[in-house]
Amino acid sequence: MEKIQYEYPALHSVPQRVHVGVVGSGDLEVLLEPSPDARTHVVVNTSVDGFEATWKNVLDRFFARFHGAVSIEINDFGATPGTVMLRLAQAAEGLAA
């Protein structure tokens, strides 16, 4: 089990919190909340060790397009990068709803 943390710059605040996903086989849970400051904070708890570079790639790509100031907690149970991206997009969509 590994805990990985990232920070990204942000452009605007977000109005609410969103929860999506489940810590099930090949899946993950995303808890998205308004950030306490003007930056974005990401904490990844993952059951699979040694994929720090892959996580950074996926998150870099997501935050290249998403600029909300959020605190995100990811609880991962072996999701593929594609599934991670889909869950993040779903959480962002939940913000818009």
Place this chain on the structure above:
Amino acid sequence: MNADAAARAGYRRFLERRSFIEMNARERACAVLDPGTFREMLGPFDRLKSPWLPLQGIVAQADDGVVLARGTLQAKPALIAAIEGAYQGGSMGEVSGAKIAGALELALHDCAQGRLIWPVLLFETGGVRLQEANLGLAAIAEIHAAIIALRRYFPVVGVIAGMVGCFGGMSLAAAVCTHLIVTPQARLGMNGPEVIEQEAGIEELDSTDRGLIWSLIGGEQRYAVGFADDLLEDDADAIAAAVRKAVSAGPASAPPARSVQAERYAELLRTIDPNQPLDGESLRRLWQRGLKP
């Protein structure tokens, strides 16, 4: 032509149906409650999670796999406890078990004060979480006690939809419910097929034989021999309607709970000859008459 039209109608019905099985625990609780009344207690952002799983290298889910929701059923206050089967097999740990037990005990306290709250349990669970052992078992015992105490006030309704099913100590929780709703995909049993195969050998039970497993512990069989009260298709609206009907029927109309009919079940068990092979079909023939009180 007629057969064709019937097939088309059946196909359309299937497409229009909202699958309950495909919903997660939160969506299931929403689907059962009156629209727009879902209000979650101790949700994921409260981060009341298992302190034990991370110590054993397992990532914990923020709500420990149990969704507690208040809302209304036919405009009357209700409490839903829904178990998330996709997280650790819907297993009951210290926290998830305490969430359900605590909520039921609070509902019981309110009922004793004259504030009735209808409890509904949406099971999808392999039973106790082995990583939390006795703490999970203790919580399950508290859940049993709370269900039995609540039964005095109104029918306690349980739903087993599938595909996990309901096993172990939580199968007893389902068994003490006043009214149990199952789908054909549901399974209800003390030990799961894999456990039986592991302990008694593949000659006793082949856990990969799905037809055999469902013929013994599947929803249709459990309904046919009287261990479940409603057998419904995997349809969220039909399941929600059955929950409403069961709770609104009130305690007076419900038959005595199965768990207070020990003598009758002992009688039925005596009709079985353990030296003879027994399959699901013969058990149905043996018990279908005896089970109706």
